[in-house]
Amino acid sequence: MAAARKLKSSAPASAAGRLDRMLGAHLAVGPGLVKAADRAASVGAMGLQIFTGNPTGWARRAELPKELPAFRARMKEHGFGPLAVHAAYLANLAGPRPEIREKSIALLQYELRVAPEYGASFVNVHIGSHLGTGVEAGVKRVAEAVDQILDGVPKASSDALLVLENSAGGGNGIGESLEELIAIHEAMAKQRVDMSRVGYCLDSAHLWGAGVAMSDIDQLDRVVNEFDRRIGLEKLVMIHYNDSKAAHGSKLDRHQHIGGGEVGARGLAALISHPKLAHAAYYLETPGMEEGWDRLNVDRTIQLAQGNLKLKPLPAESPGVPKPAKRVAKPVAKVAKITKVAKVAKAAPKKPVKRASAAKKASAASPRRAGTGKPRRGSRRQP
Numbered sequence: 001m002a003a004a005r006k007l008k009s010s011a012p013a014s015a016a017g018r019l020d021r022m023l024g025a026h027l028a029v030g031p032g033l034v035k036a037a038d039r040a041a042s043v044g045a046m047g048l049q050i051f052t053g054n055p056t057g058w059a060r061r062a063e064l065p066k067e068l069p070a071f072r073a074r075m076k077e078h079g080f081g082p083l084a085v086h087a088a089y090l091a092n093l094a095g096p097r098p099e100i101r102e103k104s105i106a107l108l109q110y111e112l113r114v115a116p117e118y119g120a121s122f123v124n125v126h127i128g129s130h131l132g133t134g135v136e137a138g139v140k141r142v143a144e145a146v147d148q149i150l151d152g153v154p155k156a157s158s159d160a161l162l163v164l165e166n167s168a169g170g171g172n173g174i175g176e177s178l179e180e181l182i183a184i185h186e187a188m189a190k191q192r193v194d195m196s197r198v199g200y201c202l203d204s205a206h207l208w209g210a211g212v213a214m215s216d217i218d219q220l221d222r223v224v225n226e227f228d229r230r231i232g233l234e235k236l237v238m239i240h241y242n243d244s245k246a247a248h249g250s251k252l253d254r255h256q257h258i259g260g261g262e263v264g265a266r267g268l269a270a271l272i273s274h275p276k277l278a279h280a281a282y283y284l285e286t287p288g289m290e291e292g293w294d295r296l297n298v299d300r301t302i303q304l305a306q307g308n309l310k311l312k313p314l315p316a317e318s319p320g321v322p323k324p325a326k327r328v329a330k331p332v333a334k335v336a337k338i339t340k341v342a343k344v345a346k347a348a349p350k351k352p353v354k355r356a357s358a359a360k361k362a363s364a365a366s367p368r369r370a371g372t373g374k375p376r377r378g379s380r381r382q383p
Helices: 033-042 068-077 098-118 135-151 178-190 204-209 217-230 264-272 293-305 332-347 358-365
Strands: 023-026 048-050 083-086 120-126 161-165 198-203 236-241 281-284
Touching: 023 293, 033 048, 033 068, 033 293, 068 098, 083 098, 098 120, 098 135, 120 198, 120 236, 135 161, 135 178, 161 236, 178 217, 198 204, 204 236, 204 264, 217 264, 236 264, 264 293, 281 293
Parallel strands: 023 048, 023 281, 048 083, 083 120, 120 161, 161 198, 198 236, 236 281
Antiparallel strands: none
């Protein structure tokens, strides 16, 4: 099932002269979608991955954000590559619990329906866990769930791909190995799923946790070539580009900054520069992106892609997000004017004090202005 043609590079206009493929970043959209797009551009990213709602909750927006047209326009203005929507972490397509299964299907149908409004090309989801019921049973449930999801969202209403992500293997996660991804692919084909609407994502931290050492070029090549032979590299549309805090083969998913973890510079350089993977869209999911680490991770990734493996040690503290300098007004002119007036006032001759008549004194003592019935200026009123 190997690809018969050379796949087109994912590099968008914003990648020109820097990278031969797209490198996006997962950023928070709490401050606003347009601000997230601007932030991605300012740190050198070429695309964006987002959550459309709470990543740890089932509920989704009753109404879509009003800034979506402006967001789509800004993404185009920045010359970004494909937008990815990451589904909530609660989704489990492989589990046996009917309630969770129904919620997972409804959640992903929602994400696929709203994807065109955001301008998203991908809806990415963790496949889930079989919860001890066995890989075979879990694979069957995944195929059936994907079929249901796509049946509920006509292709004419959404052209976004449903993208299944590999697992590190912890907690009976499905998709730990390439063999399990192949089994899912074959089960979906048997279920008569519309395979043109399905893609795959490989997460480098998950690969590492599952036992793939990317620093071993031969081992990485075997994974890429086998994926191409059994599934087809054109179906590998996303790569989550992360280092890992976890030990190799530990089945743990612990993301780390680029070059600061166990995968290391050599393994990550092999992945970002692999000649057969330039068609895939890469997305950083490293920690602390809102604390200024996003720029550092983009810079380090481009450095690795250019063949420079000598990364500087990570800073001990967060790089911080630069804030625009406050404009401070200089009241020099006003001070000079006040000083001048004060001198003139001091130099002015004193006028002779006239004694007020008895009638005027009586008028001044009254709380109302004579003939108006209105309170005197300076008297207290209720707010």
